[in-house]
Ligand SMILES: O=P(O)(O)OC[C@H]1O[C@H](OP(=O)(O)OP(=O)(O)O)[C@H](O)[C@@H]1O
């Protein structure tokens with residue numbers, strides 16, 4: 393196995409600031425907007441962006457929820473080992489709100505397809521956008537694209553992009569791992 397650094401900590405920080413500014417450009421004071429981190433790894437990115445927006449860019453407090461998609465995946469019945477769900481926590485009204493899904497990597501698009509189904513239980517948002525740190529190009533199985541992306545990456549089958557976060561993994565870094 394070999395691994396190459398795609399983004400180091402400084403680059404991740406710069407990208408997070410850019411994404412925060414792009415969100416402000418569109419959503420201004422976030423009064424009608426809520427962030428939803430896709431469990432498990434989208435939550436780290438969503439929490440970072442919320443902190444950055446509120447602490448550095450002085451937005452009002454932004455609503456943030458977590459959405460688990462485990463049992464909404466189209467392949468969940470194919471898995472042999474028992475599945476473990478993560479927490480879904482959406483403590484506010486989604487009806488007529490602008491929702492921004494946040495995830496670390498966009499690959500086939502199947503996770504986001506599942507999230508689109510899962511969020512329906514919480515109401516009908518006025519719109520849903522997608523923000524990802526890494527957009528793997530030429531890999532989609534579904535017509536799903538990000539509205540905000542940190543970095544577009546070309547990776548081939550057999551390679552995997554791994555996003556690590558300081559609070560969970562000790563360092564902010566994005567690797568391309570080859571088996
Ligand atoms: O566009 P897709 O093909 O759905 O891939 C994107 C998903 O892949 C990763 O999760 P993964 O499926 O590896 O699950 P995990 O984070 O629970 O390990 C990542 O965190 C995204 O949610």
Ligand SMILES: O=c1cc[nH]c(=O)[nH]1
Nearest residue numbers: 497499551552553554
């Ligand atoms: O490269 C990939 C593909 C899917 N999910 C990831 O986290 N990385």
